[in-house]
Amino acid sequence: MRILITGGAGFVGSHLADRLMLEGHEVTVVDNFFTGRKRNIEHWIGHPNFELINHDVVNSLMIEVDQIYHLACPASPPHYMYNPIKTIKTSSLGTLNMLGLAKRVRARLLLASTSEVYGDPEEHPQKEEYWGHVNPIGPRACYDEGKRVAETMCYAYAKQDKVEVRVARIFNTFGPRMHMNDGRVVSNFILQALQDEPITIFGKGLQTRSFQYVSDLVSGLIALMNSNVSSPVNIGNPEEHTILEFAEIIKSKIGGGSVISHVQAAEDDPQKRKPDITKARSLLNWEPKVPLDVGLEKTIQYFRNELNATKGTFQPNARKQIPGSE
Structure with missing residues (x-):
């Protein structure tokens, strides 16, 4: 197939590109490199089945494809809150443009939505039927509400113009190629522990998260794209x-002199995050396979290599963890 991945030079997008290339598809990656990095996909440059386009999805795109994986959008809070208007434009105008493309060329579109559409949930675990509990004017709203309206757009195009859409609500994901300064829980804790810095936790650390390894997510996205599940x-x-448990797991794996430090709780930090994946299990025959220990070992080694490669140039103060980031 001819497959387009928006945000394909990012953390998740580049792993998805790898899998699709290895399956023999023709893959076009579109990225504006706001958070994506060319190094994530440079090993495919020059391959006859691969094309890289430096492009912002806020602007329309003319290309012939069979499937569109629409991943373009900053996904870590420091990145999406750095320019909230840009984040909103990416989720709204960017999604409109990709849906317009899907309509023109009769392609199927998969939207990379997020567990953040559930906000600080009053239902636990979260099922797809839950409508969420989101603050529409809070600091995270540019991302949360942007993804919610992107889902709305998908189903409007499906109903009115018969565009085939798939919507993946992605929960916290980690693995190699995470940006060192992205402020996500996993990358922050690992980097702090590797550098013997305090591992900083917002509030008491009793808020929960559920972490999946990136290869499991990629398998889930491909299974959903190629299924008949439109909801x-x-x-x-x-x-x-x-x-707190997660910080202790990472501390025990890395060792060193890091201590766990508690700082003031952050605004709109979701207190519970756990997916109900009954639907994915029954309809996609998908569930995560990679144990947390295995995924963490690979991710720790990746960041250890990154630190060695950037010794003397990496500035740890540049990253700012905001809890709940995916």
Whole structure:
């Protein structure tokens, strides 16, 4: 197939590109490199089945494809809150443009939505039927509400113009190629522990998250794209840990002199995050396979290599963790 991946030079997008290339598809990656990095996909440059386009999805795109994986949007809070208007434009205008493309060329579109559409949930675990509990004017609203309206757009195009859409609600994901300064829980804790810095936890650390390894997410996205399931599907790991437990796991794996430090709780920090994946199991025959320990070992080694490669140039103060980031 001819497959377009928006945001394909990012953390998740580049792993998806790898899998689709290895399956023999023709893959076009579109990225404006706001958070994506060319190094994530440079090993495919020059391959006859691969094309890289430096393009912002806020602007329309003319290309012939069979499938569109629409991943373009900053996904970590420091990145999406750095320019909230740009984030809103990417989720709204960018999604409109990709749906317009899908309509013109009769392609199927998969939207990379998020567990953040559930906000600080009053239902636990979160099922796809839950409508969410989101603050529409809070600091995270540019991302949360942007993804919610992107889902709305998908189903408007499906109903009115018969565009085939798939919606993946992605829960916290980690793995190699995460940006060192993205402020996500996993990358922050690992980097802090590797550098013997305090591992900083917002509040008491009793808020929970469920972490999946990136290869499991990629498998889930491909399974959903190629299924007949048009309604939203949770793609995540139901294995739930408190942030404090997670910090202790990483500290024990890395060792060193890091101590766990508590700082003031952040605004609109979701207190519970755990997917109900009954739908993915029954309709996609998908569930996460990679144990947390295995995924963490690979991710720790990746960041250890990154630190060695950037010794003397990496500035840890540049990253700012905001809890709940995916």
